[in-house]
Amino acid sequence: MIILHGFIAVYEILMSTNLSDVQEQAVTGRESSAPCSAIPELTPREYYRLPWSLTDNGISWLEVTDACNLACEGCYRPHEENHKSLEQIAEELEVFKRHRKSDCMSLAGGDPLVHPQIVEIVRMVREGGWKPVINTNGLALGPKLLKKLKDAGVAGFTFHIDTTQIRSDSEANEEKGHNPLRTKFAKMLAAEGDITCSFNQTVSVETLDQVKDTVTWAQQYPDIVHTVVFILFRSPGLIGDYEYYANGNKVSLDDNYDDSAWGGSNLLQAKHIVAKIREVDPDFEPSAYLSGTVNPDSTKWLIAARVASKDQGFGYVGPKFMEYVQHLHHMFKGTWLSYSSPKMTGRGRLTTALFSLVDSSMRAVGKRFFGSIRKSQSSIRDRLHLQAFTIIQPVDMLTDGRMDMCDGCPDMTVHEGELYWSCRLEEIKRYGCFVHAVPRGRKEPLQPTIN
Numbered sequence: 001m002i003i004l005h006g007f008i009a010v011y012e013i014l015m016s017t018n019l020s021d022v023q024e025q026a027v028t029g030r031e032s033s034a035p036c037s038a039i040p041e042l043t044p045r046e047y048y049r050l051p052w053s054l055t056d057n058g059i060s061w062l063e064v065t066d067a068c069n070l071a072c073e074g075c076y077r078p079h080e081e082n083h084k085s086l087e088q089i090a091e092e093l094e095v096f097k098r099h100r101k102s103d104c105m106s107l108a109g110g111d112p113l114v115h116p117q118i119v120e121i122v123r124m125v126r127e128g129g130w131k132p133v134i135n136t137n138g139l140a141l142g143p144k145l146l147k148k149l150k151d152a153g154v155a156g157f158t159f160h161i162d163t164t165q166i167r168s169d170s171e172a173n174e175e176k177g178h179n180p181l182r183t184k185f186a187k188m189l190a191a192e193g194d195i196t197c198s199f200n201q202t203v204s205v206e207t208l209d210q211v212k213d214t215v216t217w218a219q220q221y222p223d224i225v226h227t228v229v230f231i232l233f234r235s236p237g238l239i240g241d242y243e244y245y246a247n248g249n250k251v252s253l254d255d256n257y258d259d260s261a262w263g264g265s266n267l268l269q270a271k272h273i274v275a276k277i278r279e280v281d282p283d284f285e286p287s288a289y290l291s292g293t294v295n296p297d298s299t300k301w302l303i304a305a306r307v308a309s310k311d312q313g314f315g316y317v318g319p320k321f322m323e324y325v326q327h328l329h330h331m332f333k334g335t336w337l338s339y340s341s342p343k344m345t346g347r348g349r350l351t352t353a354l355f356s357l358v359d360s361s362m363r364a365v366g367k368r369f370f371g372s373i374r375k376s377q378s379s380i381r382d383r384l385h386l387q388a389f390t391i392i393q394p395v396d397m398l399t400d401g402r403m404d405m406c407d408g409c410p411d412m413t414v415h416e417g418e419l420y421w422s423c424r425l426e427e428i429k430r431y432g433c434f435v436h437a438v439p440r441g442r443k444e445p446l447q448p449t450i451n
């Protein structure tokens with residue numbers, strides 16, 4: 001299952017221009033009296049820049065099949081029954097071993113659970129020294145298969161569940177309608193024990209307001225929902241005025257991608273998601289990021305980690321916490337950390353106590369926790385959990401035709417012995433090279449419009 005970490009790379013950039021008041025209102029859904037400043041101007045340098053790089057990263061991305069049991073809006077993979085053999089997978093793992101350290105290996109597709117040898121693949125990945133994390137729509141997952149995958153060494157799941165899908169197991173047409181299904185998977189993993197549970201959701205301008213429902217739902221389950229990822233929708237319908245070239249020839253991207261009403265007509269940035277989350281959680285504060293390869297002000301991956309008991313949140317960790325955790329993990333385990341285990345995320349009290357020494361945000365979290373104990377003695381028994389919220393802003397196209405990719409891309413994959421951005425692999429498969437965009441004329445960045 002590959003969803004929208006981007007696609008064949010054709011996007012308009014909106015990075016440098018502020019939205020007008022009215023446009024901001026259209027994007028956020030706030031009343032017109034809401035000030036424009038409701039949309040925060042994110043300043044990446046205030047956050048910890050994750051040290052992930054091409055050769056040493058938290059994550060790598062192994063695609064095991066293009067086959068899938070669902071069709072999602074914006075998915076750019078042909079759903080062919082082309083399961084990779086175990087020999088091919090062993091070869092690709094060798095390429096990763098040679099070129100790139102990583103803590104986790106995301107198993108992706110298509111949907112990796114439709115690969116008939118997925119259990120063996122998970123075992124191979126674990127034996128190779130990575131934490132296997134399966135990216136799936138979950139349709140093929142039941143307790144029996146989960147048990148087998150756990151025995152083989154699976155470390156986590158990232159469930160893609162959202163309204164881009166027409167699902168037989170959840171017929172919701174709004175994000176909150178899928179929450180019972182999300183809860184079902186979280187509880188299934190919790191019952192098996194010690195498996196990280198993440199959810200990702202594609203967000204377009206049409207579904208932006210529904211981010212609040214997903215956040216509110218997830219915050220009820222900090223013990224079993226460890227990460228929520230919002231991935232900003234990109235589609236050819238949102239691009240500017242460009243021509244595309246591959247191998248010296250003009251090419252059309254229309255064959256690959258359909259426009260989608262679901263995707264709306266405006267491009268979102270990470271800050272719009274931040275604004276939405278703050279409507280339901282005013283304390284929401286990111287602490288770590290990956291920048292763009294071209295635009296130093298872009299936050300391509302933006303991560304916030306919340307400290308919460310089952311009953312209440314106590315705030316968000318700060319950049320120093322993120323920095324120490326990454327470096328301690330690298331010092332003792334040799335890799336940059338990604339997908340912490342539930343055992344680790346469930347040690348929020350110890351973590352808060354230790355990191356209060358170095359992180360002022362953690363000190364604030366500690367104070368709030370002690371304040372809650374003063375109010376209610378029973379809080380002293382509450383377990384604290386770390387719950388992450390990640391916003392991914394895939395490829396952006398600049399007005400001069402350059403592509404702003406995620407610097408230190410965690411989703412590099414292998415194709416014919418080489419490492420490529422997984423979001424642009426179709427270009428390589430189709431043309432043998434990346435597509436280059438040439439603007440027909442330099443224009444002001446396209447801005448969201450009001451409907």
Ligand code: SF4
Nearest residue numbers: 005406409411422423
């Ligand atoms: S550059 Fe990497 S992390 Fe960013 S959207 Fe593409 S594949 Fe995903």
